Amino acid sequence: MLPIIANRLLVAVPTLILVSMLIFGLQKLLPGDPVLAMAGEDQDAQVIATLRVKYHLDQPVPKQYAIWVSDVVHGNLGSSLRTDVPVRFLIAQKLPVTLQLALMAMVLAIGIGIPAGVVSAASRGGPLDHAANIAALSGMSIPNFWLGIMLIFIVSVRWHLLPSSGYVPPSEDLWLSIKTMLMPAFVLGAALGAQLMRHTRSAMLGVLRTDYIRTARAKGLLRGAVVVKHAFRNALIPIVTVLALLFGELLAGAVLTEQVFTIPGFGKLVVDAVFNRDYPVVQGVVLVTALAFIVVNLCADVLYMLLNPRLRRS
Amino acid sequence: MRRMLIAAALALSASAALAQSTIRIGLQDDIGSLDPARSVQFVDRIVFASLCNSLVDVTPDLKIVPMLATSWTTSADGRSMTFKLRQGVKFQNDEPFNAAAVKANLDRYRTLPTSNRKSELSSVDHVEVVDNSTVKIVLKQPDAALLATLSDRAGMMLAPGTLSDAAGVASHPVCSGPYKFVQRVQNDRVVLEKYAGYWDADKYPIQRVVFQPIPDSTVRLANLRSGSLDMLERLAPSDVASVKGDASLQFKPVTGLGFYYVTFNINNGARGNGPLKDKRVREAFELSIDRDAIDQVIGAGIFAPANQGIPKSSPYYNTSLPTTKRDVAKARALLKASGHEHLTIEFAYPNNTVASQITQMLQAMLSESGITLKLRPSDYATELNAGHSGDFEAMYTGWSGRVDPDGNLHQFNTCTGNLNYAHYCNQQVDALLDAARTKLAVAERKADYDAAGKILADDAPIVYLYAQPWPFVLSKKVQGFTPSADGLVRLRGVSVKG
Numbered sequence: 040m041l042p043i044i045a046n047r048l049l050v051a052v053p054t055l056i057l058v059s060m061l062i063f064g065l066q067k068l069l070p071g072d073p074v075l076a077m078a079g080e081d082q083d084a085q086v087i088a089t090l091r092v093k094y095h096l097d098q099p100v101p102k103q104y105a106i107w108v109s110d111v112v113h114g115n116l117g118s119s120l121r122t123d124v125p126v127r128f129l130i131a132q133k134l135p136v137t138l139q140l141a142l143m144a145m146v147l148a149i150g151i152g153i154p155a156g157v158v159s160a161a162s163r164g165g166p167l168d169h170a171a172n173i174a175a176l177s178g179m180s181i182p183n184f185w186l187g188i189m190l191i192f193i194v195s196v197r198w199h200l201l202p203s204s205g206y207v208p209p210s211e212d213l214w215l216s217i218k219t220m221l222m223p224a225f226v227l228g229a230a231l232g233a234q235l236m237r238h239t240r241s242a243m244l245g246v247l248r249t250d251y252i253r254t255a256r257a258k259g260l261l262r263g264a265v266v267v268k269h270a271f272r273n274a275l276i277p278i279v280t281v282l283a284l285l286f287g288e289l290l291a292g293a294v295l296t297e298q299v300f301t302i303p304g305f306g307k308l309v310v311d312a313v314f315n316r317d318y319p320v321v322q323g324v325v326l327v328t329a330l331a332f333i334v335v336n337l338c339a340d341v342l343y344m345l346l347n348p349r350l351r352r353s
Numbered sequence: 354m355r356r357m358l359i360a361a362a363l364a365l366s367a368s369a370a371l372a373q374s375t376i377r378i379g380l381q382d383d384i385g386s387l388d389p390a391r392s393v394q395f396v397d398r399i400v401f402a403s404l405c406n407s408l409v410d411v412t413p414d415l416k417i418v419p420m421l422a423t424s425w426t427t428s429a430d431g432r433s434m435t436f437k438l439r440q441g442v443k444f445q446n447d448e449p450f451n452a453a454a455v456k457a458n459l460d461r462y463r464t465l466p467t468s469n470r471k472s473e474l475s476s477v478d479h480v481e482v483v484d485n486s487t488v489k490i491v492l493k494q495p496d497a498a499l500l501a502t503l504s505d506r507a508g509m510m511l512a513p514g515t516l517s518d519a520a521g522v523a524s525h526p527v528c529s530g531p532y533k534f535v536q537r538v539q540n541d542r543v544v545l546e547k548y549a550g551y552w553d554a555d556k557y558p559i560q561r562v563v564f565q566p567i568p569d570s571t572v573r574l575a576n577l578r579s580g581s582l583d584m585l586e587r588l589a590p591s592d593v594a595s596v597k598g599d600a601s602l603q604f605k606p607v608t609g610l611g612f613y614y615v616t617f618n619i620n621n622g623a624r625g626n627g628p629l630k631d632k633r634v635r636e637a638f639e640l641s642i643d644r645d646a647i648d649q650v651i652g653a654g655i656f657a658p659a660n661q662g663i664p665k666s667s668p669y670y671n672t673s674l675p676t677t678k679r680d681v682a683k684a685r686a687l688l689k690a691s692g693h694e695h696l697t698i699e700f701a702y703p704n705n706t707v708a709s710q711i712t713q714m715l716q717a718m719l720s721e722s723g724i725t726l727k728l729r730p731s732d733y734a735t736e737l738n739a740g741h742s743g744d745f746e747a748m749y750t751g752w753s754g755r756v757d758p759d760g761n762l763h764q765f766n767t768c769t770g771n772l773n774y775a776h777y778c779n780q781q782v783d784a785l786l787d788a789a790r791t792k793l794a795v796a797e798r799k800a801d802y803d804a805a806g807k808i809l810a811d812d813a814p815i816v817y818l819y820a821q822p823w824p825f826v827l828s829k830k831v832q833g834f835t836p837s838a839d840g841l842v843r844l845r846g847v848s849v850k851g
Contacts, residue, residue: 071734075741079385079393080753081764082741082771083472093467122386122539123523129539191572195579203579204572205565206541301567303541311383311540316734 040344047340051333058329059322063104066318073120073316094120107322117319126323129308134327136206137304140227141289143220147228148235153278156239160247161266171236178233183292187226187299194222204301223300227292231285238281242274275346283339287332374560376831376849378842379573379585383540383566388523389506390461390468395753395840398506399586400543402841403562405528407508408436409500411756413837415666417500421450421510421529431495431793438486444512445533445548452488456480457513470507495791497798501757531557531844540566558848574826577602583831583849586842588824590707593653596826603827606655607836610664610754611821615747619814620776622743629698629746633691635813639677640684641722642715644818651710656819661806662761664820666838669758669799671806684722697725701739702749704730712749740774748774754821756839758802759790766809777814
């Protein structure tokens with residue numbers, strides 16, 4: 040197993056280089072000049088000139104890239120052009136927030152999506168199946184910014200049940216932290232849960248049709264035991280694949296959800312940075328996100344091997 | 354036992370009647386740099402108003418009043434100003450405030466390579482420490498706007514011991530204001546706490562101030578309604594009616610110092626050679642607009658029509674300048690005379706809800722005169738770029754406004770002004786606006802501004818649409834707040850009842 044992991048990690052290096060080049064190049068294609076955005080309302084010519092030199096923006100793009108890469112290799116992600124705060128510090132501040140959101144959303148999505156998918160497959164064509172399908176379709180088709188605003192209006196403004204926005208670190212007040220994150224996590228998790236439910240259902244349906252399940256049933260095993268012990272474990276492999284892929288979607292969804300609930304996470308950081316043409320922040324965040332994506336996919340690969348012993352030998 | 358219960362009940366009711374010690378203020382934008390030398394955003398100034406004191410302050414009717422300086426005199430030739438400083442003032446790290454501190458700060462603003470205050474203080478030649486409580490600012494030429502400048506970031510005093518570490522200033526500013534810096538989480542909040550050593554501390558009942566940037570105005574209002582905020586700035590006009598009808602909220606709008614306007618590319622690059630170069634076409638553009646309709650339909654009554662760069666609250670406001678009324682027939686006639694009976698203009702504007710509504714309304718109004726607007730929305734950074742490079746024909750944008758009329762006129766209308774995207778150039782206007790900078794008597798300055806205003810209204814490089822409004826909304830619990838035309842939140846005398 041170890042050589043496989045090492046191999047994957049090696050592949051990650053060129054991937055990261057490619058991602059960094061892409062993001063660096065694409066940003067430069069954006070219209071709008073970071074220095075003008077930084078110079079604020081007054082657009083003082085003298086300030087504009089000084090800033091351009093300070094942030095190497097007077098250099099050709101390949102040279103800017105080289106400077107940035109050499110800084111990154113030395114552990115320096117640069118500083119925000121807008122606030123002068125080191126990017127490393129910003130990432131350390133925001134990453135736990137988005138991770139908490141993503142984790143809670145995942146827990147909700149898995150907790151609702153997978154059991155619903157299993158139940159729906161086991162009672163195919165029945166009322167439970169229909170109910171689960173309708174819920175899943177709604178979850179997938181309701182835009183999450185709309186769902187977010189509606190929940191704020193109903194749950195926070197009308198009922199005063201949960202805080203409407205913001206973020207409280209778990210270290211400060213665990214209960215309040217969970218309460219604050221509950222709505223955003225639900226909004227983010229709803230679409231994922233719906234997709235997970237659909238994938239689980241179809242994977243389960245596929246497995247339930249196989250011969251060994253029929254044999255198990257014929258042996259007189261209980262229906263519940265067949266579904267959970269025999270069918271579900273085999274259906275898990277495609278589900279894990281989907282989960283790893285959904286992680287990317289989760290990060291994209293976090294951008295919108297954080298905007299609606301004003302959660303100071305990665306998504307909000309990167310959106311603000313793009314609008315302000317705050318290049319070092321965008322680059323730093325995208326690099327870390329790409330790294331996270333690679334790590335999650337690596338974890339999925341490891342999980343396959345744990346779930347399916349045949350893969351370990353290959 | 355019964356007596357104890359009554360005592361406990363009394364204690365409880367007494368504590369409930371006590372003032373809430375924290376105020377949470379919802380802001381439209383995330384805060385930028387907390388170093389007054391670097392800050393460029395309007396919203397930063399809302400935080401600074403509680404965190405830092407300037408040498409002087411501004412009243413709601415735009416009078417300059419003492420703050421850290423208690424009095425000042427200007428030399429007969431206008432080339433120096435001497436400030437008497439308040440005694441016994443301490444910075445939030447207990448460093449003493451004195452003339453040396455003023456010099457250290459002003460020198461930093463003038464010389465720090467990345468200072469955004471350089472041009473504001475460009476008239477300053479040097480700063481002299483006369484004695485411990487007297488400081489003299491020697492000028493290269495008289496500067497009528499200097500006092501107004503010193504009421505803002507260029508006059509904010511930071512503890513001199515903290516100035517050598519530039520990154521430190523931005524991440525933990527130490528000023529002399531009523532509230533000291535506690536914490537900042539970018540995109541989330543800035544927390545300030547009452548500074549017990551403040552010279553006017555007993556006028557500030559609130560102990561803790563939390564600024565929370567919530568860019569979506571619907572969400573900002575929802576937070577106020579749900580009790581997560583105590584007040585917010587910049588309510589969306591579309592929510593005005595619902596706020597007015599809500600008994601749990603107070604609506605406190607004020608007309609600001611800034612304005613929203615349309616500027617035309619008259620001479621900026623290749624695109625500055627279009628039909629808008631002709632004054633008659635610009636005039637026709639203005640004649641097609643109904644400012645009152647914009648105010649009523651989009652602004653819900655808070656978009657006060659504007660016809661000049663100087664706000665109504667200023668003593669320099671030109672009352673004799675007429676506001677052009679919509680006259681489609683005249684607009685058509687002017688277009689015809691200019692040889693463009695039907696013309697299409699590309700119209701750039703920032704991509705936000707209000708700007709989109711305004712441009713769509715302009716599009717409808719102008720179409721009746723024969724002008725077709727081709728709308729080009731973009732984000733703010735892109736629009737700025739287009740403004741500088743001249744990649745526009747007409748552009749809608751805004752300005753948050755300055756106390757002194759110089760800040761609202763000079764850089765927009767002089768030939769080499771930073772914000773003169775039109776590249777409009779009229780030597781007479783330059784001479785008048787330059788002269789007004791150096792005259793100290795209000796009446797003399799006003800004469801220059803009136804004369805320049807008349808030429809500008811006639812040349813129309815800019816068509817003013819409406820004055821920047823600052824609509825604040827407060828929970829009923831908040832008492833003692835007076836909105837100021839500069840849009841800042843001053844917490845002196847403000848309390849929150851629990």
